[in-house]
Amino acid sequence: MxxxxxxxxxxxxxxxxxxxxxxxxxNLSLLLPPGSPPDAELGDAPWRSLxxxxxxxxGDRLLFTGTGSMMRVxxxxxxxxxxxxxxxxxxxxxxxxxxxEGGGAPTSELLPHLxxxxxxxxxxxxxxxxxxxxxxxxxxxxxxxxxxDTAS
Numbered sequence: 733m734x735x736x737x738x739x740x741x742x743x744x745x746x747x748x749x750x751x752x753x754x755x756x757x758x759n760l761s762l763l764l765p766p767g768s769p770p771d772a773e774l775g776d777a778p779w780r781s782l783x784x785x786x787x788x789x790x791g792d793r794l795l796f797t798g799t800g801s802m803m804r805v806x807x808x809x810x811x812x813x814x815x816x817x818x819x820x821x822x823x824x825x826x827x828x829x830x831x832x833e834g835g836g837a838p839t840s841e842l843l844p845h846l847x848x849x850x851x852x853x854x855x856x857x858x859x860x861x862x863x864x865x866x867x868x869x870x871x872x873x874x875x876x877x878x879x880x881d882t883a884s
Contacts, residue, residue: 733769736762737814740795741806744813748804751868758803758866759839761796763849764816765861768793779825783843787823788850794819796845798836812836819846841865 740762747753747760794817797806801813815831815838826846828838839845845863852860 733816736764737795737810738807740814741810744797744803744806747864747866748802751870753803753866753868758864759797759801759841759845760862760864761794761839761845761849763789763853763858763861764793764795768816777827777829779820779827781825782823782846784847785822785824786819786843786846786850788853789819789846790821790823792819792849793817793829794846794849796842797839798832799838799840801836809833817842823850 740760744753744760747758752758795814796817797803798813798815806813811831811833813832813836815836816829817826817838818829819826826842832838845865848863849861852863
């Protein structure tokens with residue numbers, strides 16, 4: 733599990749280095765493979781209700797960035813900016829099972845990530861495991877610099 737956490741942290745830093753995610757603009761999540769460590773190895777944080785159930789992920793574990801975490805510094809302290817969440821029940825609740833040390837919290841876009849993971853899991857038979865949401869500064873700038881024209 734430690735190798736996966738470190739690889740995600742390095743990937744986050746690479747996104748920053750390449751200009752795809754400045755400061756804390758954007759987030760990523762990884763659907764962990766079946767057989768990830770059992771609950772006893774991950775801790776016992778309280779369960780939280782999700783705003784909408786995601787039954788396709790019931791029992792799954794995901795690694796995700798936290799609110800305000802900065803891509804460029806994740807490798808220095810992944811336990812502060814990353815967390816592992818467990819989806820429980822019928823997909824209607826989750827708990828942080830590891831990470832976010834020092835008072836961090838899951839991304840504010842947790843539910844959209846979960847919904848996207850459920851859709852990709854179904855469409856790819858579980859092969860697609862990463863959701864990346866970024867705000868590349870140059871692309872954002874172009875949305876202001878160019879007139880939008882859906883005709884062309």
